[in-house]
Amino acid sequence: MVEPVRQSGPRTLVRTRSGRVARRLSGLLAVGAVLVPGVLPAVAAPVGFVAASPEFPASVAVDSVTPRVAAPGDTVTVTGTVANSGSAALKDVTVGFRQPSASGSPVRNRSGLDQVVRRGEPTASDGTPLTTGRESLGVLTSGQSHAFSVQVPVAELKVGKGGVYELAVDVAGVTPDDDAPHTIGIARTFLPYKNEAVPHPTQLAVVWPITHSPELVAQTMQDNDPVPVLRDDSLATDLAQGGRLYQLVQTGGQLPGLTWVIDPDLLDTVFAMTKPYRVQKPNTAGEPAKDSNTVAGTGRDAATEWLKQLRTAVAGAGSQVVSLPYADPDLASIAHNGAGLNGMASALRKAGTAGEVTAEGRLSIDARSDVAWPYQGQLDQQIAGTARAVGENVVLTSGASLPDTSMNYTPNAARPIGNGQTAVVADSTVSDLFQPDLSSPQAATTAVQRFLAETMVINRQLPESPRTLLVLPPRTLTAGSAGALAEAVGKAQQGGWARLVNLQTVAAAPADPEANTAVPADYPQRLRAGELSAATLGQVMDIQGRLDLLLSILTQPQRVRGPFSAAMVRSMSTAWRDQAAEGSSYRAGVQNYLDSLTGAVKLTPKSMVTLAGDTGVVLVSIKNDLNQAVGNLQVKLVSSQPNRVNVSLQQNVLLEATTSQTLRFQARARNNGGVQMTAQLVTTGPNPQPYGKPVVFTVDVTSVTSGVLYVIGGGVLLILLAAVRFTLQRRKRAAEPAEEPEAEPVGEEADAAEESGAAAGEHAPGDEKVGH
Structure with missing residues (x-):
């Protein structure tokens, strides 16, 4: 028989100096995280995580909770692992549950949920350890771990009203400094308990991102039909069975009512992969594509099947497709560093139009294209203005940008922010649960139970009023996190307090009059460091002028215009926020290839x-x-x-x-x-x-004749001719008989007249006779 665990009195207190220091430090860190801006982690701490200490050396991880949502008559089963994180062996180790405190009342509000999450070492607030149903693990040596599975009927937990309860897993044992069994570790999670109908389920919109970093480059292999070229073949792995994008489509296809937010550039790339394509060899970015510096792509079959599956998934009942601007340009970077660049506004508008046309053409479905999604949902006045200027009237926004700290309930997601724009504000606490990769059972269970707890409490805040909520996971949603999110949404719908709807429904819902609608002027400094700089955006826009010059001399400009125009927008993709080195390499490749073409x-x-x-x-x-x-x-x-x-x-x-x-x-x-x-x-x-x-x-x-010599030679010749003529005229007069002449010029006048006539090339009648 297992000895009852002693819980009350000094046994629950920290009895060593090191334990007191650890607890004080833990408390100070928790308070500091709340009070100091920018110190809060991007992701909420796992519900069940409690750091080991000398006083509490057992670390507990919860792998599963069954059922996720309890009802009257259920038996709750929790599985997990206990590890000895201390330096000494632990004896008589047992695992069981604690009966929730507060006389069977559920956690009253969302701040109460947060208090449970932030609670450190075991306290009386965690309830009283149950003596029944405990599992014995025996002795755990230092560093040893042991799996457990414990069960308890809901009736023994003494839960009363419907709502969310703390579910604490208690670990007891004997330590070297205390030979009586006592609590040596704890894990906490949440147990939603439903025993009544829900009059108005929360309308829940979930963004399901289908994005990938740009892969198509500006180069094509010239043949009868240009052959597309990718910078690498990693996308083939993501599209294949078991890959991230494959899993996202498979999982999302089981949730009718999703809002699929898709980068049309990805659709174009996958479509290109359904035909023969080439992949650049390493360190060849910017070179003209040839057989010698590319290899054949391997993803044709995977791309064909994935595109087929995606078309089926997005056509699910109640689902909606939102097309991002082509290649998902970084709206925040452009608003802060490139809005005034010549041609930028036009480029963004063209990206929006191209995105809509591409999405509808590739998926054979209507798509909405007036939705902006700035990086991490962070919004400021410049971003809102830039989005509005290019016709994006709906902005997906994080609750961190428009917090509602003064309200005692969670307001509807949609709210007007002026100038005809609507911000659909995501709940940060709920959305941030799916930021990390939840591929482990412990991480997935933690997120699912917290999601169920938060959404149930939100619904119970105003049970008689319909509510709306937006879940905005990261663009790079992992397969593990997608699975956890899908399970959480499914269980909330089965519980009756949530109903999955698309973005259109949530965006059109009336806004709460007291909800915050003031778009902030400031932007988080931690995000500015990763923005595309003004110099980088300027270089990208300069490509257009250089491209126009090249196109003006080509007899087939369409073979270059399309690939380069798309590559320009890809150079500004939001994906490069998390892949700075790859983004720089991609932009350099575009610039170098354009230099190569122009210089050809x-x-x-x-x-x-x-x-x-x-x-x-x-x-x-x-x-x-x-x-x-x-x-x-x-x-x-x-x-x-x-x-x-x-x-x-x-x-x-x-x-x-x-x-x-x-x-x-x-x-x-x-x-x-x-x-x-x-x-x-x-x-x-x-x-x-x-x-x-x-x-x-x-x-x-080297051998030109001087023009001066020509002039001198011509003058000498004229003088010689004049002398000959003068001599001939003298001889003629000497041979003729003397007679009375009429008035003739005499002296200098006669000489001048004769010389003038000779110089002009005139011939006297007597001269003609001399020539014969």
Whole structure:
């Protein structure tokens, strides 16, 4: 027979100095976590966790509670593990239950639930240990653990009214400093007890995120049809049986009424994987995709089956699909660091439209696209304004952004925040239960029992009034956490105090007049450190201008426009908040690949051209390494000293794929020596722009005849001709008879007249006769 455990009096108190110090430290930490902003952990502490101490060396973990919700006549079974965390052996170890305190009254409110969670070492508030139904574990040496399974009829727990009760698992034993059995450890969880009908179940909306970090890159393998390229093949694992996304679809498909929040970029990526695709080899991001730096993807069958299963799941009765903007751009980062960038607002609007079209096209179902979901649901005035500017009128928000500390009940989820926007505020306590990975039985049981307790108490706050509640898990919801959430929602519905509805129903419910609607001006500093910086967002937006320049010369721009436009938005994805290094690598890959494409059309460098003579030809070569023809280009050749060496006008360029062309420019030189020339590609059209880097070289003129010599030679010839003419005229006059002339010029006037006529090339009648 097991000896009754002694509980009252000094046995429940800490009797060693080290125990007192541990308890005081534990209390101070708990108080500090409440009072100091930013110290609160992101996830609530497990209900059953109590740190071991010298006074209480037994650590207890609860693996399961059956049934999750008790009713009159039930027998409650708890399984788990007891471990000896002390340095000495524990003897006569037994495990059993405690009868709840407060004379069979349930926990009255949500603050009472929180007090149970934060309670440390065993106290009288945990109730009285039951002497019946205890399981003996014998001796536990230091570090040893032992599984247990204990049962108790609900009637022996002395629960009365319907509601939530603390369910404490008590461990007793003998320690070296006390030879009488006493409490050496405790685990706490919650037991919802239902013994009456619920008049108005809480309308519960659960966001079910289907997201993944971006995988498609801007590169494609050019064939008759472009072959998509992924940065790695991890998505194939997630889509395959047992993978995270596979489990999310399988689990969510069993919950009609879910709100599926989907990144359309993921749908596009999975659809691309249903056909042959390639995967980049490590350290090749930014390189043009080729057989040598990619491998064949392995996820075709998994992608095909997953997409089929998702289409079936989202078509469940009462379910709703919300399409995030394409690639889920980081709304908070953009609002704080990029809202004023040229083209950003347009990019966000296009992402929203593309997201809706993609989701509806891939899933064959109507999708809602006016919903914003900032990172971790944190909202401020800048984020709300940016969302409103791009047409997102509903914002999924964490209760941490719009707390209701002055109310004695939990208000409805939806509330107006001005300018036609509605914030649907998630309950932080409930939502945060599913932040960690709940893949272990202990973690899942802790979260499920706390969820049931919280939602039951919320429903009982105003039992005669219909209530609404939003559960907002993280974007990266794990398979284990999804399973725990689905079980919790299912048990709450079976208990009758909750009914699963979609987001539309909750968003349209009337708001509580006293609920907080003041959007804060401040944003948590702990989240600002992970935002995309203004410089990073500026670099992303600069891609558009460079891309437009490239597209203007391509004869098939559609082969580049789509992949790059999508890659730009993927570069700003919210997914990079939790994967900073991967995000930087992805953005660098996009930038480098665009540099590679732009640089594939270029002038061939040269340093010196020799021009032997006063005229000649300057050759300029242009190369196209792209897999498509280019046009709408000119080559301009400009001389730094056109008075010495001048060239002909620009020439148009039309180049087939992967070819080169040499252009001939006529040049005219007037002096020997070197002259710097600049060749530049320029786009044609109404707004011509330089394309690529200029090529600067020198034209060296080596054998031009000086223009001065031509002038001097011409003058000498004219003087000789004039002298010959003068001599011939003298001879002619000497041979003719003298006669009375008419008035003739004399002296200097006659000489000048003759020289003038000779210089002008005039011929006197007598001159013609001399020539025969």
